[in-house]
Amino acid sequence: MAVYDADPATRARALDTLAAYAEDLNRVGLTVPADSLTRVRIATTLADCVAHADYVQESVPEKLDLKRALFSELDALVPAGAILASSTSALGMSRFTAELSGRGRCVIVHPATPPHMMPVVEIVPSPWTDTAVVERIFALMESLGQTPVLVNKEIAGFAMNRMQGALLIEMFRLIEAGVISADHADKLISDGFGLRWAFLGPLEGVDLNAPGGIADYLHRFGHMFDDMAMEVREPGPVLTPDLIARLDAEMRAKLPLEGIEAKRSWRNRRMAALQKMRRDMQSEA
Amino acid sequence: MAVYDADPATRARALDTLAAYAEDLNRVGLTVPADSLTRVRIATTLADCVAHADYVQESVPEKLDLKRALFSELDALVPAGAILASSTSALGMSRFTAELSGRGRCVIVHPATPPHMMPVVEIVPSPWTDTAVVERIFALMESLGQTPVLVNKEIAGFAMNRMQGALLIEMFRLIEAGVISADHADKLISDGFGLRWAFLGPLEGVDLNAPGGIADYLHRFGHMFDDMAMEVREPGPVLTPDLIARLDAEMRAKLPLEGIEAKRSWRNRRMAALQKMRRDMQSEA
Numbered sequence: 001m002a003v004y005d006a007d008p009a010t011r012a013r014a015l016d017t018l019a020a021y022a023e024d025l026n027r028v029g030l031t032v033p034a035d036s037l038t039r040v041r042i043a044t045t046l047a048d049c050v051a052h053a054d055y056v057q058e059s060v061p062e063k064l065d066l067k068r069a070l071f072s073e074l075d076a077l078v079p080a081g082a083i084l085a086s087s088t089s090a091l092g093m094s095r096f097t098a099e100l101s102g103r104g105r106c107v108i109v110h111p112a113t114p115p116h117m118m119p120v121v122e123i124v125p126s127p128w129t130d131t132a133v134v135e136r137i138f139a140l141m142e143s144l145g146q147t148p149v150l151v152n153k154e155i156a157g158f159a160m161n162r163m164q165g166a167l168l169i170e171m172f173r174l175i176e177a178g179v180i181s182a183d184h185a186d187k188l189i190s191d192g193f194g195l196r197w198a199f200l201g202p203l204e205g206v207d208l209n210a211p212g213g214i215a216d217y218l219h220r221f222g223h224m225f226d227d228m229a230m231e232v233r234e235p236g237p238v239l240t241p242d243l244i245a246r247l248d249a250e251m252r253a254k255l256p257l258e259g260i261e262a263k264r265s266w267r268n269r270r271m272a273a274l275q276k277m278r279r280d281m282q283s284e285a
Numbered sequence: 286m287a288v289y290d291a292d293p294a295t296r297a298r299a300l301d302t303l304a305a306y307a308e309d310l311n312r313v314g315l316t317v318p319a320d321s322l323t324r325v326r327i328a329t330t331l332a333d334c335v336a337h338a339d340y341v342q343e344s345v346p347e348k349l350d351l352k353r354a355l356f357s358e359l360d361a362l363v364p365a366g367a368i369l370a371s372s373t374s375a376l377g378m379s380r381f382t383a384e385l386s387g388r389g390r391c392v393i394v395h396p397a398t399p400p401h402m403m404p405v406v407e408i409v410p411s412p413w414t415d416t417a418v419v420e421r422i423f424a425l426m427e428s429l430g431q432t433p434v435l436v437n438k439e440i441a442g443f444a445m446n447r448m449q450g451a452l453l454i455e456m457f458r459l460i461e462a463g464v465i466s467a468d469h470a471d472k473l474i475s476d477g478f479g480l481r482w483a484f485l486g487p488l489e490g491v492d493l494n495a496p497g498g499i500a501d502y503l504h505r506f507g508h509m510f511d512d513m514a515m516e517v518r519e520p521g522p523v524l525t526p527d528l529i530a531r532l533d534a535e536m537r538a539k540l541p542l543e544g545i546e547a548k549r550s551w552r553n554r555r556m557a558a559l560q561k562m563r564r565d566m567q568s569e570a
Contacts, residue, residue: 113494117480119476120477147472149465149473150469151465151469152463152465153464156512157512159470160478161509162513163452163455165509166451166513167455168487169451170447171448171487171488174444174448177438178437181435183486184435184436186488187405187432188407189448189482189486190482190483190489191404191432192403192404192405193397193448194483194484194486195559196403197474197483198479198483199555200471201468201472201474202449202452202456202471203456203467203470204471204536207536208545211545212542213533213536214533214536215529215532218524219529222524224441224450225450226522226524228441228447229522229523230522235515235518237514244504245500247503248498248500255489260492260498263493267484267485269566270562270566273562273566274559277558281555
């Protein structure tokens with residue numbers, strides 16, 4: 001496996017970053033095979049990196065021109081039959097692969113943050129992505145222990161960020177309207193639904209909350225969602241400078257900026273322990 | 286502590302239900318004090334149940350007339366100075382306590398499902414709830430290991446169900462539009478964000494995903510949320526009979542109705558183990 005970045009300093013750090021990720025997993029007994037790191041080669045040119053690839057994962061910044069130029073270069077450099085995947089979370093692939101002769105092998109494979117702790121990956125084919133390519137991606141991701149999900153249309157935000165976005169937008173509105181503080185809104189998830197959603201999706205979650213499952217639940221309580229969806233609201237931005245300043249003040253009072261790196265490690269230790277627990281309880285069952 | 290239900294069969298089951306909850310917790314080492322169950326008395330009349338109470342938690346069905354009649358009765362029966370709390374998730378308290386002489390001691394204390402696994406409780410005062418009552422509720426809930434959050438306005442769905450609702454509505458729309466299957470939408474949470482949200486609220490989560498915290502994150506990526514909030518959409522119900530039928534078919538194919546009870550136990554075992562893990566990791570830190 002080869003890694004390349006145009007910036008030499010980033011290339012120099014890459015193995016340390018991977019070693020830290022492996023340590024997160026090893027610490028809780030999610031053992032990373034000993035040769036995983038020695039199998040990674042840092043390439044010094046893009047051509048050298050991808051010359052013998054059968055799978056390429058692009059992760060450059062979210063700039064359309066950059067992606068378009070890079071995919072054009074990759075399509076020329078990478079052996080026929082190899083898959084060209086993009087990590088983009090925002091740019092539909094049809095916007096930067098339309099002109100490529102190998103456009104059928106291009107597909108979005110969008111991971112979540114932090115990627116070594118989040119199994120889910122969003123697979124978003126363009127209108128011209130080969131079905132066989134999508135099938136190979138699913139098999140590859142599953143063989144790696146990831147959870148691929150299929151997004152059938154290149155809509156803005158795809159599905160992952162739209163779902164997170166819908167929740168955050170409602171939180172922004174409640175905070176803006178003075179209904180709840182940012183801290184208490186967070187706790188409604190982290191000491192509430194998040195404990196359920198660590199094992200069950202939201203639909204599976206409500207499915208268990210009525211004797212007749214989700215249909216029964218929606219017949220009993222669905223009016224609550226319809227009422228919300230029927231609220232009349234002028235479309236408009238939610239993130240006013242004032243709201244951002246309030247969120248910033250409230251978050252920084254809880255966690256000063258210099259504590260963010262330590263809190264990321266705190267998060268990673270807990271997410272790794274949760275993954276281990278899920279795996280152990282699965283093998284018990 | 287006394288429990289009362291108008292239905293004798295429900296009263297007869299109450300101690301078994303509590304014993305099963307205690308067993309969920311004991312199994313993973315979240316030890317319930319041995320005398321917890323023996324301290325619970327099943328009362329055979331409402332008057333007997335509340336005669337010496339200093340805290341009453343009402344949990345009758347979500348029917349306004351029922352709540353209004355019961356709170357009127359409780360206000361007469363319960364000693365002055367005791368708090369009258371409602372479990373309602375839908376009915377603002379000002380709709381059924383306005384006429385009571387003791388309306389200042391009435392407050393909504395809304396737990397989440399399953400209540401013995403979800404620390405969060407939503408505290409929703411009415412315009413006339415005494416500030417001192419809200420303070421006592423916060424102290425009481427914290428002493429019990431619960432996480433009280435304050436909702437300042439009696440809006441429909443309060444904050445908890447509005448936040449869940451916003452996420453579910455987006456999922457319903459994506460599934461309805463053929464963007465994603467119900468199963469894959471669920472996995473975006475249960476194998477994705479849910480793993481983060483088991484420890485961190487959504488705002489704390491994004492706060493860690495940019496070097497400068499949430500303000501930095503929103504300046505970089507906030508346009509995504511503003512774009513979503515600016516989408517023009519006619520207000521209207523989301524739950525068509527066709528969508529409910531599709532959700533029901535997909536959920537029942539994964540889990541037949543007769544498996545729901547076992548899946549609830551599966552969920553409770555995992556939620557209890559997660560609570561234990563959070564507690565252990567907290568005391569390590």
